Amino acid sequence: xxxxxxxTPPPELDSVSDETRDELTAQxxxxxxxxxxxxxxxxxxxxxxxxxxxxSDGTEPETYPDGVPERATxxxxxxxxxEYYYYQWREDDxxxxxxxxx
Numbered sequence: 186x187x188x189x190x191x192x193t194p195p196p197e198l199d200s201v202s203d204e205t206r207d208e209l210t211a212q213x214x215x216x217x218x219x220x221x222x223x224x225x226x227x228x229x230x231x232x233x234x235x236x237x238x239x240x241s242d243g244t245e246p247e248t249y250p251d252g253v254p255e256r257a258t259x260x261x262x263x264x265x266x267x268e269y270y271y272y273q274w275r276e277d278d279x280x281x282x283x284x285x286x287x
Contacts, residue, residue: 200256256274257272
């Protein structure tokens, strides 16, 4: 690769927001190496805890509703004593969302 050509992100990073990729691109080499080290440790921790569920208190759903991809971010919100799941994900250049009452 020529020295002035920036590396192309792998396809696995398609689910990472453009803002996150831009923020990483703006960092210096030392910071990127520190982030890389942290991400390796985080990945190992997640691998170790993978079967334990997405939430420590068990409030997140185990399955996603129709039309919501499994890569969606889930937020649990309580309004007037009623719990709602708020799903958010990216499709192409658009951010999609869906709110579900369990």
